[in-house]
Amino acid sequence: MAFEGLSSRLQNVFSKLRGKGKVSEEDVTEAMREVRLALLEADVNFKVVKEFVAKVKEKAVGKEVMDSFTPGMVIIDIVNKELTELMGGTQSKLAKSSKPPTVIMMAGLQGAGKTTTTGKLAKLLQKQNSRPLLVAADIYRPAAIKQLQVLGEQIKVPVFSLGDQTSPVEIARQGLQHAKDNHHDYVIIDTAGRLHIDADLMEELKQIHSEVKPDEVLLVVDAMTGQDAVNVAESFNAQLTLTGVVLTKLDGDTRGGAALSVKAVTGCPIKFAALGEKIDALEPFHPERMASRILG
Numbered sequence: 001m002a003f004e005g006l007s008s009r010l011q012n013v014f015s016k017l018r019g020k021g022k023v024s025e026e027d028v029t030e031a032m033r034e035v036r037l038a039l040l041e042a043d044v045n046f047k048v049v050k051e052f053v054a055k056v057k058e059k060a061v062g063k064e065v066m067d068s069f070t071p072g073m074v075i076i077d078i079v080n081k082e083l084t085e086l087m088g089g090t091q092s093k094l095a096k097s098s099k100p101p102t103v104i105m106m107a108g109l110q111g112a113g114k115t116t117t118t119g120k121l122a123k124l125l126q127k128q129n130s131r132p133l134l135v136a137a138d139i140y141r142p143a144a145i146k147q148l149q150v151l152g153e154q155i156k157v158p159v160f161s162l163g164d165q166t167s168p169v170e171i172a173r174q175g176l177q178h179a180k181d182n183h184h185d186y187v188i189i190d191t192a193g194r195l196h197i198d199a200d201l202m203e204e205l206k207q208i209h210s211e212v213k214p215d216e217v218l219l220v221v222d223a224m225t226g227q228d229a230v231n232v233a234e235s236f237n238a239q240l241t242l243t244g245v246v247l248t249k250l251d252g253d254t255r256g257g258a259a260l261s262v263k264a265v266t267g268c269p270i271k272f273a274a275l276g277e278k279i280d281a282l283e284p285f286h287p288e289r290m291a292s293r294i295l296g
């Protein structure tokens, strides 16, 4: 499972505190120094770490905490709450348009897991008795269209495609019309990814955005790339106004830096987490559960 490194380091810090009947200000300072190091080692953004530690410390050194019967436990509880806040506080749900179909635009760099996630999201919606339509607008990556079609067949969700010779904006436009004509309640558009963020990519995404006016713009980022994922999210958000982030490959992320930084840095909530290659390995992201998981 994800975050083993951070999890075991924090558990170490807190097992020391938990054992104490009385906690001094020095104990808190020492614990916070270790928490700070653990978070930095987990590749959490340094500003985020600084603010986090300051907040926890401010709450932990109060008389109420120190005089309580179980000060260690109270401090762990404070850390738990602050970790939850850091990841967005409460679960951020997928938008649902009052005028169907709800339009979801998927964006991301190549290899982040965008196409796979698009299929997984369709499957998740289908399980909730929705009728999604997938739209194959990633015409640049060889085999991306085929990959989406295979996923669609596997989960029995139709895939709208016009091949790779029509512009992505036109594919998105016609895809949305097709969804309306066929009474789909969700339409998920798999847009192009590139190896790097560039002006062409952003321009194309903006054009698709203004054509289909999406209810959700979800950016798919690879959690294993840590702060790079956060930087990618910042750049996309500056140009496209994201409504949410999907963190993929959390199954292989032993550090957790992206999960703990992306909301604080971009202001954009994490809506889903992908924890494996299989089609059903996508879950709504629950900050409170994730925090509890980290603290063990």
Ligand code: GDP
Pocket (backbone or CB within 6 Å): 108, 109, 110, 111, 112, 113, 114, 115, 116, 117, 141, 193, 248, 249, 250, 251, 252, 274, 275, 276, 277, 281
């Ligand atoms: P795209 O270029 O962003 O569309 O990326 P793909 O959807 O083709 O995914 C790239 C690779 O990452 C594929 O081998 C996927 O199976 C893999 N992948 C995607 N999501 C996950 C995940 O959550 N966990 C793991 N372990 N692999 C994933």
